[in-house]
Amino acid sequence: AQTVTQSQPEMSVQEAETVTLSCTYDTSESDYYLFWYKQPPSRQMILVIRQEAYKQQNATENRFSVNFQKAAKSFSLKISDSQLGDAAMYFCAYRSGKTSGSRLTFGEGTQLTVNP
Amino acid sequence: DAGVIQSPRHEVTEMGQEVTLRCKPISGHDYLFWYRQTMMRGLELLIYFNNNVPIDDSGMPEDRFSAKMPNASFSTLKIQPSEPRDSAVYFCASTPGAERTQYFGPGTRLLVL
Numbered sequence: 001a002q003t004v005t006q007s008q009p010e011m012s013v014q015e016a017e018t019v020t021l022s023c024t025y026d027t028s029e030s031d032y033y034l035f036w037y038k039q040p041p042s043r044q045m046i047l048v049i050r051q052e053a054y055k056q057q058n059a060t061e062n063r064f065s066v067n068f069q070k071a072a073k074s075f076s077l078k079i080s081d082s083q084l085g086d087a088a089m090y091f092c093a094y095r096s097g098k099t100s101g102s103r104l105t106f107g108e109g110t111q112l113t114v115n116p
Numbered sequence: 117d118a119g120v121i122q123s124p125r126h127e128v129t130e131m132g133q134e135v136t137l138r139c140k141p142i143s144g145h146d147y148l149f150w151y152r153q154t155m156m157r158g159l160e161l162l163i164y165f166n167n168n169v170p171i172d173d174s175g176m177p178e179d180r181f182s183a184k185m186p187n188a189s190f191s192t193l194k195i196q197p198s199e200p201r202d203s204a205v206y207f208c209a210s211t212p213g214a215e216r217t218q219y220f221g222p223g224t225r226l227l228v229l
Contacts, residue, residue: 104218
């Protein structure tokens, strides 16, 4: 079974600075997808970024980028120019590529605080 | 697009009562998922449907939980009878068949007293 581990329960960053959230996963599959979701206090789950395992290029979405190291099974999220609105719980998630619609496996989450 | 719609957003009930949570997936999405989030267990998948058919219900905790999807635009998660340990945030998510990103609804915060 796949597992996802986020070893940082809490992180903090100064506004306008850069922060990196760590995520590692364990799988025997070669085809899979990785995601970062953001959960603000409203509790809604918001997709931040996704990465296809077959792509070597790291995904980027505006201020959010990932460092995908397939061999190391590492998938970290970098937030540049942090903003107060980035404060939230961030979840790393894994999804098998075997069949569309398969379950997401989530990490434990990292609570990010942005200090003004 | 309105996104995934869930109702109610908050539910407070007494132990033993029946609770029904509702979800409307994004139009055109043929997969629907029910997740539960608690402090103790984090986010866990309860059940998911493909084209209205339940595919994997191995995450459903016990017989008190049941889920249905009578048509492509509506699903329910029912708890009968409810217990305090069912208190959690319940999320519904949907995804189109050819795309692998799940889009989540706002969640239903359930409190069972």
